[in-house]
Amino acid sequence: MDISAVNALSYEDFVNLFGNVVEKCPIITAAVWSRRPFVGLKALEAAISEFIDDLPESGKEGILRCHPDLAGRDLQSGTLTRESREEQGRAGMDALNSVEAARMAQLNKEYKERFEFPFVICARMSDKADILRQLSERCSNQRDAERARGIEEVKKICRLRLQSLVLTDASNKL
Amino acid sequence: MDISAVNALSYEDFVNLFGNVVEKCPIITAAVWSRRPFVGLKALEAAISEFIDDLPESGKEGILRCHPDLAGRDLQSGTLTRESREEQGRAGMDALNSVEAARMAQLNKEYKERFEFPFVICARMSDKADILRQLSERCSNQRDAERARGIEEVKKICRLRLQSLVLTDASNKL
Numbered sequence: 001m002d003i004s005a006v007n008a009l010s011y012e013d014f015v016n017l018f019g020n021v022v023e024k025c026p027i028i029t030a031a032v033w034s035r036r037p038f039v040g041l042k043a044l045e046a047a048i049s050e051f052i053d054d055l056p057e058s059g060k061e062g063i064l065r066c067h068p069d070l071a072g073r074d075l076q077s078g079t080l081t082r083e084s085r086e087e088q089g090r091a092g093m094d095a096l097n098s099v100e101a102a103r104m105a106q107l108n109k110e111y112k113e114r115f116e117f118p119f120v121i122c123a124r125m126s127d128k129a130d131i132l133r134q135l136s137e138r139c140s141n142q143r144d145a146e147r148a149r150g151i152e153e154v155k156k157i158c159r160l161r162l163q164s165l166v167l168t169d170a171s172n173k174l
Numbered sequence: 175m176d177i178s179a180v181n182a183l184s185y186e187d188f189v190n191l192f193g194n195v196v197e198k199c200p201i202i203t204a205a206v207w208s209r210r211p212f213v214g215l216k217a218l219e220a221a222i223s224e225f226i227d228d229l230p231e232s233g234k235e236g237i238l239r240c241h242p243d244l245a246g247r248d249l250q251s252g253t254l255t256r257e258s259r260e261e262q263g264r265a266g267m268d269a270l271n272s273v274e275a276a277r278m279a280q281l282n283k284e285y286k287e288r289f290e291f292p293f294v295i296c297a298r299m300s301d302k303a304d305i306l307r308q309l310s311e312r313c314s315n316q317r318d319a320e321r322a323r324g325i326e327e328v329k330k331i332c333r334l335r336l337q338s339l340v341l342t343d344a345s346n347k348l
Contacts, residue, residue, distance in 0.1 A: 013240050023201055024201070025200075026198055026199075026240050027237055028201075029236075030238075030239035031232040032232070035235075058205040058225070059225070061205075061208055062204035062205030063204075065189060065204035066200050099236075164276050
């Protein structure tokens with residue numbers, strides 16, 4: 001799918017296709033549709049990034065809170081979005097042994113108690129050991145730094161989701 | 175459910191319960207959770223309203239574009255959110271005769287071509303005839319006025335969804 005095909009999409013098709021590039025935040029995709037035409041995928045990504053940056057800090061925390069825990073109850077109950085399920089699966093989150101699962105649950109809990117939003121990481125760029133290590137380390141950060149770090153991860157996730165939608169022919173589903 | 179019970183909810187339970195008071199925009203609910211404790215339901219509603227008002231115009235259009243058409247393809251294909259299905263059903267949108275359905279489809283199309291976002295109305299406060307009449311009238315508004323009008327309707331929908339969640343014991347589902 002080339003950028004001219006992206007630019008030709010109605011807002012409905014655009015949101016259907018790209019609505020979850022930021023997890024459970026189709027409002028962002030729907031807002032940046034107004035910025036068409038995009039000169040390329042990078043420009044679409046930049047528009048999303050700018051929209052996020054312009055939100056108040058509460059809005060950024062809102063984005064983080066729309067993300068599921070890693071290896072958490074949504075994975076267990078089958079209620080993850082398709083994208084999150086694939087990403088968590090690829091990072092081995094659906095195949096933790098009981099020691100790893102207990103450690104992950106404990107660290108997720110500590111993280112959320114400390115920061116009041118969930119630990120967000122671009123799982124596609126990490127493996128199980130790396131995720132556990134980073135979760136443990138990031139638990140000791142300051143809240144402001146961790147909010148900013150979470151948003152950086154949201155943007156990495158967004159970039160990879162955009163690329164995979166545009167490069168594979170996901171547009172066939174329209 | 176009283177306000178102290180609302181204020182005691184974790185962000186996860188809060189978003190599970192109130193995440194769709196603005197259609198498909200759980201980010202808004204997730205953001206205003208930071209504003210706890212709320213002195214009452216009105217204060218929660220006001221926090222949501224302020225968050226919406228502080229968004230750039232593109233963000234407000236983004237909210238509108240997260241709404242389904244009335245009697246549109248989501249209703250036909252069974253992909254409406256629970257809240258929208260109930261509201262559209264109560265307003266008779268699932269029981270249009272063929273003349274009404276054709277008229278609705280034509281006006282929705284005209285509206286979207288003109289404004290680049292869908293017609294949004296608090297269906298619970300209207301009936302079928304009233305909705306068709308308002309859709310027809312609003313098609314001739316200016317874009318800025320219509321964006322503001324759509325957002326007013328979003329807030330009415332939000333108020334009624336909040337009330338029905340808190341007053342009925344929807345919290346039982348947690």
